[in-house]
Amino acid sequence: MTLDNQITDLIQNTPSHLINPDAVAAIAPVLKAIAVQLQHPQYYILQNLEQSWVMTTLTNRTQPAARKNVVYAYPTLQDAAASQATIKDPQVMALPVPVINILFQLLAMKPIDSLIFCEVPGQQGQGIEVRRQDLEALVQAQLTQTQAPPTPSDIA
Template sequence: MDNQAQIQLLIDNAPRDGKTPQLVAAIAPTLSAIAQQLRYSQYYILQSLQENWVLTTLSNRANPKLEKRVIYAFPRLQDVSLFSPAGLDPQMVAKHIPVIQILFQLVALETVDSIVFFETPGTTTNAIEIGRSDLQKLIQQSLKQHQNSSIPPNIA
């Protein structure tokens, strides 16, 4: 499924409250632009049986008190068990998720600092990290532009 179809699905599944579909449409170009930097249209995310995404806490080698919490996104199912010991846990399942949905969810995951998208099957050397705070800033800019463009010029 291409990015446009994924965005349309996100809009179609948004609550029909009179605002949310328009807000999703307003941030769609931002989500699409980021998704275009990634190689795959869907990735595998390791989840618990309750569908909670598995977090990995990384520590800075030079300063172990510096930590960040990431979610790994794998290009193929077999990559999950190759690079994550949790992938072998019977209480965990890897689920393929459209990239637009992953990015959209990242914004709301306050316990997550970033998602690391592995871009080359079979290796972890080629990865793209998308930070939640960076994504939130881009989305805020999109929403601000949308708000400014939706105000009629002759409002006064």
């Protein structure tokens, strides 16, 4: 599914009682701008039986108090299956999720600090980090820009 198809699907299938479809359409350019920098149209996300995404807490070796919660997005089912979380817990499964949906979900997942997109199959140690804080700032800037009042044409 192309990114444009994913955006259309997201706009059409987002429950209107939770978020206005016009708001989803307004932030779509931000989601697409990030998604085009990634290599895959979908990634495998580890989920538990309740379909909650599996979160990993990372700590800094030199600063043990510095922690962040991340979700890994794997390029293939094999990479997801080889992750430590699936090896430790047989109730964890990997499901494919369109990249636009992954980015959109990040906005609502307050405990998660970042998504780590593993881009190269077989190389789980390398990836592209998308921080929720950065995504929120881009979305807020986009919403501010789209809601700005039009400039009067008779300014002299």
